[in-house]
Amino acid sequence: MSTLIAYITKRGTTEYCAKQLAEKVEGPVELLDVRKNPVGADWSAYDTVILGVPIYGGDIEREFKQFVRENWRFILSKRCLGLYICGLFDGEKGLAEIKKAYPEQLTKKALIADNFGGRVVQSELGFIERTAFRMVTKIKEDYSNLSEEKINAFAARINEARTAPPQKASASK
Numbered sequence: 001m002s003t004l005i006a007y008i009t010k011r012g013t014t015e016y017c018a019k020q021l022a023e024k025v026e027g028p029v030e031l032l033d034v035r036k037n038p039v040g041a042d043w044s045a046y047d048t049v050i051l052g053v054p055i056y057g058g059d060i061e062r063e064f065k066q067f068v069r070e071n072w073r074f075i076l077s078k079r080c081l082g083l084y085i086c087g088l089f090d091g092e093k094g095l096a097e098i099k100k101a102y103p104e105q106l107t108k109k110a111l112i113a114d115n116f117g118g119r120v121v122q123s124e125l126g127f128i129e130r131t132a133f134r135m136v137t138k139i140k141e142d143y144s145n146l147s148e149e150k151i152n153a154f155a156a157r158i159n160e161a162r163t164a165p166p167q168k169a170s171a172s173k
């Protein structure tokens, strides 16, 4: 069985993370850019699903919300589920952004849900976005707190779960 990594991206960071995961997760992996294919996938082909989305203004894009809303039963039925976001805020704020990005049923089911960090290239932003970004973050330079370690740990957790037997026997004392 294969892994599906479904993501959306505005400026490439979330896609970069999806491609990194695709290299690190064992077995066949397919990438799905939800903006290019909002209808979704042939879900029966996958036992593992990874979802990735960037955070803008504390929220995620409507297109991705709709994709998850329309497919959540399929997503929930998978043996292995991993969720990530790309956002600059870490700590409590980052955790709150993960909770807001994904429905509770999915975060509960997920083996791992993490914020990989984000990247901003000032010259890629339009005037309004640049102004809003600078006001909120006070960051005026190009910036990255993207964590390769988190991507590696995420992939390792998925690989560990995929190779584990489907159900663990309950331990008797």
Ligand SMILES: Cc1cc2nc3c(=O)[nH]c(=O)nc-3n(C[C@H](O)[C@H](O)[C@H](O)COP(=O)(O)O)c2cc1C
Residues within 6 Å of the ligand: 008, 009, 010, 011, 012, 013, 014, 015, 054, 055, 056, 057, 058, 059, 086, 087, 088, 089, 097, 117, 118, 119, 120, 125, 129, 130, 132, 133
């Ligand atoms: C206008 C703007 C608003 C942003 N708002 C947030 C935010 O509310 N929370 C956050 O954690 N990161 C925020 N970010 C950082 C993005 O999540 C980060 O740049 C991410 O890497 C974008 O992913 P993408 O390249 O896949 O679009 C913002 C960035 C910009 C440019």
